[in-house]
Amino acid sequence: MLSTQLDTLRALLSHALQPILAGTDLQPTLVLEKPKQAEHGDIACTVALQIAKPLKQNPRLVAEQLIQHLLAQPDSAALIASAEIAGPGFINLRLTPAAKQQVVQAILLQGNEFGRSTAGQAQKVMVEFVSANPTGPLHVGHGRQAALGDALCNLIAANGYTPWREFYYNDAGNQIHNLAISVQCRAKGLTPESADWPADGYRGDYITEIAQDFLAQKTVQADDRSFTANGNPEDLDNIRQFAVAYLRHEQDLDLQAFGVQFDHYYLESSLYTEGKVEQAVQALIDAGKTFEQEGALWLRTTDYGDDKDRVMRKSEGGYTYFVPDVAYHINKWQRGFVKVINVQGTDHAGTIARVRAGLQAANVGIPQGFPDYILHSMVKVMRNGEEVKISKRAGSYVTVRDLIEWVGRDAVRFFLVSRKADSEFVFDIDLALSQSEDNPVFYVQYAHARICSVFEKAAQEGHALDTQADLAPLTSEREYALMAKLAAYPKLLQDAFNDLAPHSVAYYLKDLAAELHSYYNAERVLVDDTALRQARLALLAATRQVLKNGLAILGVSAPERMERVA
Known part of the structure; x- marks a missing residue:
């Protein structure tokens, strides 16, 4: 049901309630829901059950009065075909054919804008995602983050907010040191099989490529920064800076291949060089939320629901992992982002409580529950019935670019967002390459292409789409089902954003494709009856538009x- 129709129905119900509630101060909430069973109608309302007890009346009698007042209003005839009482006092409403058909014209009129709203009033919302250490190519877990994060940003925009895509580069710490040592060893002629190879060194072929380019004194460009190697294998700091810049550039290429662009790249190292970590630590000390024990500095995170207090500065020196995270999120807040969503792996679950505790303890005005999180499980890649674990270039894992080269960007993006984020996901290469109903991205894209083929044939027969066609002939059960699914799209976008659930868009598209394929297989579109043909072409055009709009949310093309190969 379209939002405008829901607004009209609520207004009609509110007016119908006035004589029933006269003399009382009751202000019931009008909840309108789609019945779980289609035979119960199009819209269900429970307001009679809400008000019956305080009115000391039988809920079925209240429902009967409400229906009488509702249907007596002149404006109700265009929207409500019938109303009936079910069970203890549920009111089930059935819409008129014209009301059900109205969605087709709305879609044809609004086009790419159908389903979108201005509710967010352009408020900025930051989504931090991918945020990979610049120590190697992006793996499939980063790919899942990229698919989830980018789709979420598209949902944010569809709901009238302004998304801000941010990538946090962990360019400080032991992993970066291990990267530099690995490149240095390669530059000196050592191999991973050498006795002197570091135990925690990186072994992928990309380490050799970095070392070769370092010795050749190459220049690499990462974002708006460039760095030139000096070619001296003894200069570990120069190697580190070159290796980080090199891998940031490589990750940029991975993201470009994936179709993801970021508004900003934030360097962890800048938190230290600009004094933001020290400022955050001092704020926590000044707030009286720290204590020293056995030479270490601790934060009283138990004051904020954590199961134990946490070390901030280790006794041997250096800050623990969550401290720069606290500084980073204070910086997000200070930049004006009052809503922030982090997309991270489930392995980060343990840091959420301590980061939020640190933000509360810093006493800088950040509300509880900041930031929001989407935590995703890792991805297992299967091919020919066996798990694929190793990429030659990466050395120990399958990369995003591997997946794109194997099955294409559309399949990768759709597959990686097609399950609830925290559910385990198996990426089946063979399924992604198949042309069958079991392949969800093929199934949805084929629905769009199938409609396009109908219009191509219609053009050959001299039939053009009439966007103002009379929709009255659309009265079959399959047509009503397809129109109902189309009408659900705007609320689907709203719910997917509110629940931080981009996977629900993929679910919806599969359901919509199923309705389309079912309808296409049961009904002829290019019939001799001109009025029926034009109405059905309009319905297919509307379906094609919503398929395209939904695929765009996921960053997937609509061919x-x-x-189709049988």
């Missing part, structure tokens, strides 16, 4: 031609 006009696809060959």
